Amino acid sequence: MTPAPAPWDEARAAQIIRAHAGLEGALLPIFHALQAEFGCISDEAAALAAEILNISRAEAHGVLTFYHDFRRSPPGRHVLKLCRAEACQARGARTVEARVTGELGVGFGETTSDAAVTLLPAYCLGLCASGPAALLDERPVARLEGERLERLIRDARA
Amino acid sequence: MTSRLFVPKDAAALAVGADEVVRALTQAAGKAGRRIEVVRTGSRGLFRLEPLVEVETDEGRIGYGPVSPDEVAELVAAGLFDGAEHRLRIGPPEALPFFARQTRLTFARCGIIDPLSLNDYRASGGFAGLEKARAMAPQAIVEAVKASGLRGRGGAGFPAGIKWETVLGASGARKYVACNADEGDSGTFADRMLMEGDPFLLIEGLLIAMRAVGAAKAFVYVRSEYPQAAQTMTEALTLCRGAGLLAEGDIEVRLGAGAYVCGEETAMLESLEGRRGQVRAKPPLPAHAGLFGQPTLVNNVLTLAAIPTILSAGPEAYAALGFGRSRGTAAVQLAGDVKNGGLFETPFGLTLGELVLQIGEGTESGRPIRAVQAGGPLGAYFPASLFDTPFDYEAFAAKDGLVGHGGLVVFNDTVDMAEQARFALEFCAVESCGKCTPCRLGAVRGVETVDRILAGRDPGASLELIRDLCDTMKFGSLCALGGLTPLPVLSALNHFPEDFRAPHEAAE
Numbered sequence: 332m333t334p335a336p337a338p339w340d341e342a343r344a345a346q347i348i349r350a351h352a353g354l355e356g357a358l359l360p361i362f363h364a365l366q367a368e369f370g371c372i373s374d375e376a377a378a379l380a381a382e383i384l385n386i387s388r389a390e391a392h393g394v395l396t397f398y399h400d401f402r403r404s405p406p407g408r409h410v411l412k413l414c415r416a417e418a419c420q421a422r423g424a425r426t427v428e429a430r431v432t433g434e435l436g437v438g439f440g441e442t443t444s445d446a447a448v449t450l451l452p453a454y455c456l457g458l459c460a461s462g463p464a465a466l467l468d469e470r471p472v473a474r475l476e477g478e479r480l481e482r483l484i485r486d487a488r489a
Numbered sequence: 490m491t492s493r494l495f496v497p498k499d500a501a502a503l504a505v506g507a508d509e510v511v512r513a514l515t516q517a518a519g520k521a522g523r524r525i526e527v528v529r530t531g532s533r534g535l536f537r538l539e540p541l542v543e544v545e546t547d548e549g550r551i552g553y554g555p556v557s558p559d560e561v562a563e564l565v566a567a568g569l570f571d572g573a574e575h576r577l578r579i580g581p582p583e584a585l586p587f588f589a590r591q592t593r594l595t596f597a598r599c600g601i602i603d604p605l606s607l608n609d610y611r612a613s614g615g616f617a618g619l620e621k622a623r624a625m626a627p628q629a630i631v632e633a634v635k636a637s638g639l640r641g642r643g644g645a646g647f648p649a650g651i652k653w654e655t656v657l658g659a660s661g662a663r664k665y666v667a668c669n670a671d672e673g674d675s676g677t678f679a680d681r682m683l684m685e686g687d688p689f690l691l692i693e694g695l696l697i698a699m700r701a702v703g704a705a706k707a708f709v710y711v712r713s714e715y716p717q718a719a720q721t722m723t724e725a726l727t728l729c730r731g732a733g734l735l736a737e738g739d740i741e742v743r744l745g746a747g748a749y750v751c752g753e754e755t756a757m758l759e760s761l762e763g764r765r766g767q768v769r770a771k772p773p774l775p776a777h778a779g780l781f782g783q784p785t786l787v788n789n790v791l792t793l794a795a796i797p798t799i800l801s802a803g804p805e806a807y808a809a810l811g812f813g814r815s816r817g818t819a820a821v822q823l824a825g826d827v828k829n830g831g832l833f834e835t836p837f838g839l840t841l842g843e844l845v846l847q848i849g850e851g852t853e854s855g856r857p858i859r860a861v862q863a864g865g866p867l868g869a870y871f872p873a874s875l876f877d878t879p880f881d882y883e884a885f886a887a888k889d890g891l892v893g894h895g896g897l898v899v900f901n902d903t904v905d906m907a908e909q910a911r912f913a914l915e916f917c918a919v920e921s922c923g924k925c926t927p928c929r930l931g932a933v934r935g936v937e938t939v940d941r942i943l944a945g946r947d948p949g950a951s952l953e954l955i956r957d958l959c960d961t962m963k964f965g966s967l968c969a970l971g972g973l974t975p976l977p978v979l980s981a982l983n984h985f986p987e988d989f990r991a992p993h994e995a996a997e
């Protein structure tokens with residue numbers, strides 16, 4: 332289980348941003364760090380990063396919205412990334428996908444109504460000979476069938 | 490006496506319960522009153538054996554696999570700690586035909602040593618290439634890379650030595666090396682395995698590259714889908730920094746953010762600069778004006794990881810292996826529905842059929858093979874009639890396909906090739922950086938058109954439109970994302986036309 336995201340705190344956010352601001356091309360490391368702390372990158376957070384890095388808000392926003400990883404609203408308690416790419420397709424990923432979306436009652440990009448889990452697509456996790464594969468928070472899970480698939484769904488809902 | 494055990498912590502082992510197995514081993518040892526030491530290694534790369542547990546014995550390491558946590562107690566009772574007989578015992582892993590047939594240069598240590606032990610690394614010949622390089626002039630290092638015949642392993646196969654020479658000769662206020670560890674191609678995992686199983690080898694290759702081109706800073710751009718690899722690389726760099734090994738300059742790990750196109754080198758540079766991962770028009774080449782406008786050497790993980798061996802064993806030894814203009818070893822990655830899925834390092838030149846049928850031993854499901862997608866999502870689908878194609882950049886290109894990063898995804902006879910063509914176009918649409926129209930819009934139109942064919946709406950004209958769109962994407966796209974998406978689409982159409990018929994038509 333990942334630690335619960337901290338509530339928004341401008342002083343803490345500024346501290347995180349300043350800690351990374353000296354890096355070359357600092358914006359991605361800053362966004363990753365903000366998301367790790369607060370669970371997402373709010374418009375306020377992006378604006379603060381822009382201000383401290385001395386770039387325009389539009390530029391920060393453009394970067395934020397370009398990358399699939401960055402979220403602008405909080406996710407569920409868990410994030411489940413299910414691989415949809417070819418190697419997993421060849422090992423039955425489409426069936427697993429139908430099972431998981433049916434069981435959780437959400438589609439990709441959605442969060443269950445009890446806020447337990449956000450389901451996201453992944454296009455390859457590098458587990459291509461052991462698919463279907465998933466990443467629950469940062470934990471890889473593969474050979475998704477039988478008991479391992481059941482457990483993944485249970486863990487995601489926890 | 491303490492028994493030494495080895496259990497991988499490679500993501501593919503963790504994903505099937507390696508940590509639980511280690512916990513069970515520790516418990517069982519406690520109960521049996523035995524002392525054990527568990528070394529966490531990378532994976533040897535035959536994934537159906539994971540979690541693979543090895544024990545050190547007088548006859549070398551003996552493997553057991555795949556071990557599930559609830560079998561551990563029974564295994565220990567049977568004498569696992571002494572290498573005793575059991576139905577899961579595979580003997581010395583390196584004696585299995587899958588490993589015995591390989592030529593492991595880049596992956597020689599993977600699965601064997603503790604990836605974060607500098608002592609293990611040194612004891613197995615590590616840093617010998619760097620030591621040699623440090624006694625050589627930059628131009629001499631470049632000459633060695635040229636003489637090896639090494640080509641970029643990221644996909645395009647560009648001669649590494651020529652790129653290095655260009656960066657060495659370029660002038661700028663400072664220079665960079667950017668290691669491409671974005672490994673986005675489905676069916677590939679070699680970069681991941683190497684970073685998790687032998688990170689010091691990549692660091693050694695990076696330091697040699699920095700010395701050769703005159704760069705004082707390097708980045709390793711690791712995709713965010715690889716948290717374990719990023720972690721191991723970061724820890725390995727901390728150890729090297731602490732030991733004063735980063736004499737050429739600092740190396741920093743940077744995380745991607747889930748954009749496939751950021752594997753394209755100029756998009757990766759944009760991303761490293763903290764911007765949207767949009768492709769840059771070339772020229773200028775990154776070698777002349779790359780990261781922050783400075784001369785930048787961009788190489789894939791495997792390209793850089795081949796360098797220490799090339800220097801320590803000599804470029805001639807490397808160049809002596811291979812086929813045609815593809816020199817050295819290829820990290821072939823067998824994936825999808827294949828029995829022996831995993832990493833097979835071998836000189837270029839085995840045929841596709843040898844790789845999937847003899848080495849891979851066909852499908853895991855037992856069904857017949859219908860198609861093999863080679864080279865990732867932008868690579869062609871090969872039918873069995875092309876299985877005599879040798880694994881070689883030029884031979885694959887001659888069949889309208891590509892070797893790419895070396896992934897082979899095996900599909901059985903249940904695959905619907907129209908569905909695969911549709912997916913290739915959909916993937917391109919989702920991942921397009923949006924900068925050029927043929928890729929951004931062509932892919933979307935392509936998906937709609939495949940849907941029209943499958944719905945039986947004007948299939949003749951629709952098929953013609955797909956070919957037309959592919960033509961536009963191939964010649965009009967800014968980078969190979971749009972430029973190569975036609976390969977999987979057209980190969981599906983050309984080799985499997987029977988799948989591109991509306992349901993009622995197919996029934997007729």
Ligand SMILES: Cc1cc2nc3c(=O)[nH]c(=O)nc-3n(C[C@H](O)[C@H](O)[C@H](O)COP(=O)(O)O)c2cc1C
Binds near residue numbers: 647754968
């Ligand atoms: C859409 C796209 C994705 C790519 N993804 C990767 C990748 O994940 N890793 C990689 O090394 N090269 C990738 N490439 C190739 C790079 O642009 C570049 O050729 C390579 O990093 C150069 O290193 P090399 O010469 O050592 O192969 C990609 C290219 C395209 C067009």
